[in-house]
Structure formats: C-alpha cells, structure tokens
Amino acid sequence: ETGLSSDPPMSWRNPALDEITLISCSDAHSPENLGREANAFNTDLSYQAIIEAIKLKDPEKFLYTIEFYPQEGKYHYDGHRNCGISLSPKETKKYNGICPVCGRLLTIGVLNRVEELADREEGFVPENAISYKSLILLREIIAEALGVESATKGVQKEYKNLIENFDSEFNVLLKASRGDLEKITFPEIAEGILRAREGKLFIEPGYDGVYGKIRIFSKGEQRKLSRQETLF
Numbered sequence: 001e002t003g004l005s006s007d008p009p010m011s012w013r014n015p016a017l018d019e020i021t022l023i024s025c026s027d028a029h030s031p032e033n034l035g036r037e038a039n040a041f042n043t044d045l046s047y048q049a050i051i052e053a054i055k056l057k058d059p060e061k062f063l064y065t066i067e068f069y070p071q072e073g074k075y076h077y078d079g080h081r082n083c084g085i086s087l088s089p090k091e092t093k094k095y096n097g098i099c100p101v102c103g104r105l106l107t108i109g110v111l112n113r114v115e116e117l118a119d120r121e122e123g124f125v126p127e128n129a130i131s132y133k134s135l136i137l138l139r140e141i142i143a144e145a146l147g148v149e150s151a152t153k154g155v156q157k158e159y160k161n162l163i164e165n166f167d168s169e170f171n172v173l174l175k176a177s178r179g180d181l182e183k184i185t186f187p188e189i190a191e192g193i194l195r196a197r198e199g200k201l202f203i204e205p206g207y208d209g210v211y212g213k214i215r216i217f218s219k220g221e222q223r224k225l226s227r228q229e230t231l232f
C-alpha cells in the first residue's frame with residue numbers, strides 16, 4: 001500500500017519492489033476524503049476475483065491505482081521551515097545536508113529516503129507495473145476555479161450539481177468530456193477538471209512541516225478568477 005506520502009513512481013525506483021503489487025487505499029478519517037486513493041478493477045465484484053487480480057498483477061483485471069499527490073505532504077522535500085529553505089534531495093546533497101541559511105542539519109523528507117534506496121533513475125517504469133492516475137479532489141478544483149475556499153456554500157452547490165449529473169466524483173474527474181462538463185457547470189470548473197486530469201499543474205512540494213501546494217491555475221489566472229467571484 002503506497003500510502004498518501006508516496007506514489008508508484010517512487011516505489012518503481014527500487015527493483016526489490018518489482019515482485020510486489022502496489023495498491024492504493026484511501027484513509028477513512030473523514031467521509032469527504034473517502035476515495036482520494038483507490039484501486040480500479042475490471043473483475044467480478046467478489047473477494048476472490050479481486051484478490052486474484054492483485055496476486056497475479058494482471059493488467060487486464062487490475063487497471064490502475066488512483067493516487068493523491070505525495071508532494072502535498074508536509075515532509076516530501078528537505079528543508080527548514082523557519083529559514084524558508086526547501087530543497088530537492090539532489091540539492092540537499094550539494095549542500096551536504098546543511099541549511100545554507102542557519103548552518104544546521106536540514107530536516108530530511110520522504111523523497112530523500114526514496115533517493116537513498118533507489119537503484120534506478122527518476123521516471124523508470126518496470127515492465128510489469130500497474131499504471132496509476134493522480135487526482136485532485138473535486139471540491140478543491142471547484143474552489144480554485146471559483147477563487148474561494150473549499151468549505152463554502154458555492155463549492156458545495158457546484159459539487160452537488162456535478163455529482164447529480166455524472167453519478168460519481170470519479171466520473172467527473174476521470175471520464176466526463178469537456179463538452180458535457182461545460183453544459184452542466186462553469187467553463188472555469190470544466191477547465192480545472194481537464195487540467196487536473198492531464199496533470200497540467202503547478203506543484204510546490206511540502207517540506208519540514210509545511211504542506212505542499214498544488215495549483216491548477218497560474219497566479220495571474222487566479223487573480224482574474226477571484227475578481228469574478230462576485231459573479232458566482
């Protein structure tokens with residue numbers, strides 16, 4: 001189980017894991033987060049069929065996993081929160097693990113440990129790997145497209161509207177076409193859903209206790225969107 005703080009490409013860098021079938025399970029701490037990680041099967045809906053697909057690592061039956069962006073975690077990169085320093089593992093190496101601002105040891109993140117255990121370069125895909133899709137929660141896409149916080153009424157209203165029309169959040173995030181989305185919702189939200197699906201994102205990895213940020217729209221676009229907020 002790859003957990004929220006890692007995804008398949010991080011595990012693929014270690015050949016010792018090639019024989020293992022990686023699965024992705026959602027935590028159930030809060031109902032609205034159910035399904036933020038998941039496994040997509042094409043089998044009968046039975047324990048036997050599902051366990052068989054996992055054991056055999058059969059790509060016809062175990063189609064893909066759904067992943068949360070591990071960069072959103074608080075300890076993905078290395079760094080120092082108080083010094084405002086965030087570094088990739090390669091940069092940390094360049095600084096010998098020492099913070100260039102305060103001269104103390106850097107707080108090391110998850111990716112650095114992956115780098116340490118890796119025998120393969122970043123981006124390596126093993127032959128028998130099950131593929132994956134990285135998703136952003138629909139309410140976060142709506143919030144960013146509307147230029148508001150995700151726990152607001154406007155977001156809830158659009159969320160409900162989309163789910164009622166497409167039956168599930170997965171259908172909205174993974175399947176609905178631009179044309180169909182635009183018939184139901186605002187063009188900015190449709191654009192956000194498409195960009196999230198294609199992975200066209202601005203990613204700032206978390207470090208030393210600071211949550212990472214994933215943005216769909218550039219800062220310039222965000223300013224325009226928040227000016228339109230009164231229209232929604």
Ligand SMILES: [Zn+2]
Nearest residue numbers: 080083099102
């Ligand atoms: Zn420092």
